[in-house]
Structures are given as structure tokens and as C-alpha cells.
Amino acid sequence: MASLAPAPQTAPTDPSDATSTPLSAAHLNWLRAGVLGANDGIVSIAATVLGVVAATTNTAAILIAAVAALVAGAMSMAAGEYVSVSSQRDAEIVARKHAAANGVDAATIEAEMHLTNPVHAAVASFFAFLVGGLVPSLVVLAPWWGARRDVATFVAVLVALAATGWLSARFAGAPAGPAIRRVVIGGSIAMAVTYGIGSLVGMAV
Secondary structure, three states, X not given: OOOOOOOOOOOXXXXXXXXXXXXXXXXXXXXXXXXXXXXXXXXXXHHHHHHHHHHOOOHHHHXXXXXXXXXXXHHHHHHHHHHHHHHHHHXXXXXXXXXXXXXXXXXXXXXXXXXXXXHXXXXXXXXXXXXXXXXXXXXXXXXXXXXXXXXXXXXHHHXXXXXXXXXXXXXXXXXXXXXXXXXXXXXXXXXXHHHHHHHHHXXXX
């Protein structure tokens, strides 16, 4: 009697594989716009308010600077993202036409050559900037910090930047360490420079 061959062994399935699939172009577009907007909002507003704090302790002046920077920064971020992604979309449309002219069928083009959406990117950047910018704005205006509002803002911003760095790396499937270091070091330099300039201007006036 012939012996039965053992059944082939299959490698165990990693439950995490279902969540490790690459992000689509649309999702990457949203992620990039959101992370850039949040980081820019955190750093830009923190640098602005710390520069003002270094020059004056007047709460009204700090509030005006924070609100003006929030609105101007969010609008600028959205407009810049719209223009940038629109240019990218134009290039993608040209690439799709070139593929069609070379015999690639329409179904393949639709499945593999996705178009980015400049409106989505602009909206994501706008709100991400506002949310990011609220972190230093609320901290620096909180009444309980007193004379240490600059230190409190600096610490809060570093924590927020570390969080956005970790999230961006997590969603992109990249190592978190380098992403966190980049945003924390860059944000620290920006805040230190503007605080120093604000101190010099405050002494001059």
C-alpha cells in the first residue's frame, strides 16, 4: 500500500499583513498634506508667538500675533498646496495620455495611474495648519504659566512635533526615530532663532 505524501506546509499568516499594504496615491496625498500642514502650523505659530513673547509680555499683542499668524498661515498653506498639487495633477494627466497613446488600456490606466486631488490637499493643509497652530497658541495664552509661558510653549511644541513625526512614520511604514528627530530639531532651531530675534527687538524698542 502506497504511503500518503505529507500535506504541504503553509507559512503562518501574519495578522498584521492586512494592515501593512502600501497606501494609495490619494491616501498618501492626504497624509502628506495633513502632516506638512500640522508641522508647519505648530512650528510657524510657535516661532511667531515666542518671538513676540521675547519682546513683550502684553497678552493682547501675543493674541493678535497668534490669530494673524494662524489665519495667514492656513490660507498660505492651502493656496501653496493647491498650486503644487495642481501642477502634479497636470503631469499625471499628461502621463495618462501618453500611456493611452502607447496602447495601455483604459482599465489599467484607471487602476494604476491615479490622479491626485488639489482641492483635497488644500483643505487638508488648511485645517491641519489650524489644528497644529492651536497647540502653541493655546499654551502661550494660558494664564497660569505666567512668566514661564515661553518654556511651557517650547515644551508643548516639542511634544506635538514628536507626535506628528511618529504618526507620519507610522502611517507611511517608515522608522519613527528619524522622522521624530527631523521635526524636533528643525522646530527647536526655528523657535530658538525667532526667540533670540524677538529678544533683540524687544531691547531695541
